[in-house]
Amino acid sequence: MKNFQSAGHELDKFKEETNSLVVSYLTLRKLVGLLGMLLPFFLAVSPSRSSEFLFNLEPSISDYFFTSRGDILVVVLCLIGFFLLVYNGYTLVERVLMGVAGICAMGVAFAPTRQACLACDLSVHTGAGGFLGNLAGTWWHFFFAVVFFLSLAVISTFYFTRGKSGKIDWRMMGKVSQKNRRNLVYVVCGVVMVVCLLILAVYFIYRAKTGHDLRPYPVVYIFETVAVEAFGFSWLVKGEALWPDPGNGLF
Numbered sequence: 001m002k003n004f005q006s007a008g009h010e011l012d013k014f015k016e017e018t019n020s021l022v023v024s025y026l027t028l029r030k031l032v033g034l035l036g037m038l039l040p041f042f043l044a045v046s047p048s049r050s051s052e053f054l055f056n057l058e059p060s061i062s063d064y065f066f067t068s069r070g071d072i073l074v075v076v077l078c079l080i081g082f083f084l085l086v087y088n089g090y091t092l093v094e095r096v097l098m099g100v101a102g103i104c105a106m107g108v109a110f111a112p113t114r115q116a117c118l119a120c121d122l123s124v125h126t127g128a129g130g131f132l133g134n135l136a137g138t139w140w141h142f143f144f145a146v147v148f149f150l151s152l153a154v155i156s157t158f159y160f161t162r163g164k165s166g167k168i169d170w171r172m173m174g175k176v177s178q179k180n181r182r183n184l185v186y187v188v189c190g191v192v193m194v195v196c197l198l199i200l201a202v203y204f205i206y207r208a209k210t211g212h213d214l215r216p217y218p219v220v221y222i223f224e225t226v227a228v229e230a231f232g233f234s235w236l237v238k239g240e241a242l243w244p245d246p247g248n249g250l251f
Contacts (some may be wrong), residue, residue: 021197029239032083036232040078040225045071053218061228062113062141074109081105094159101151107144111208149193149227156234182245189234196227 016145043064044057051058058064064073084102161183200223207213237243 026239028087030081030241031239032080032087033232033234033236033239033241035076035080035083036228036235037071038232040221040228042072042076043067045069051218052215053221054216057221058220059213059218060113061224062145063221065109065112077105077109081109089155089159090162091159094155097151097155097159101148101155104144104148104151108141108148109189111140111144114142132215146197149197149231152231152234153190155190156186156193156231160186160234160238178243178245182237182240185237185243186234189237192230193227196223196230199223210233212228 001152040061043061044055047058047064047067047069053059058067061073064070081102081104084098084105087102089098089099200220203214203219203223213219
């Protein structure tokens with residue numbers, strides 16, 4: 001048994017030294033990033049109903065659940081959630097945050113927003129309300145969405161910026177390197193996600209007090225998309241699709 005465990009350890013060590021494990025992690029990060037960045041555009045292409053908002057966009061990304069793009073929304077969110085759940089961070093806190101973000105991504109998919117269209121006959125989800133239909137249209141949807149973005153913002157700002165040791169290497173601060181370039185992106189993306197959440201919070205308060213939703217501008221969709229793009233770009237850079245270390249790259 002000990003020989004078997006020792007052999008397994010040596011195999012993992014060999015994979016690390018030959019970069020095969022590292023490349024698989026980089027690929028996983030790229031996939032998460034690409035899925036996130038492409039999601040708003042997949043949803044916006046030729047939806048099944050005419051919207052009252054600018055460029056025929058839905059009021060929010062979540063509202064595509066009740067269009068012919070509903071399956072794309074659910075599948076992509078579940079894929080992102082699954083990848084986040086199986087991702088193994090450097091520290092326990094990072095792993096917990098990844099798990100929380102993964103669960104919340106699936107929560108957004110399975111506990112959809114309130115159905116705004118009374119005759120959305122072109123969606124397979126009409127009337128069903130998702131896997132957690134009893135939670136559809138409740139504050140749970142917003143809870144899942146907010147916690148999802150906040151978790152990813154913390155991960156991007158405070159954990160992606162760390163080195164392999166699991167700690168921020170302060171000695172590298174001020175030095176020009178690929179890692180420091182990526183760190184700048186992580187921080188900016190994390191800040192962008194938080195700012196988008198704050199803007200949306202102000203907008204929801206404004207809408208509740210005045211009753212105006214600023215039509216025809218899809219305010220929620222716009223800032224959700226910016227936040228999703230920041231999340232996806234952060235993970236794409238974490239996969240070293242941009243500013244890679246020597247030996248890594250887009251593929």
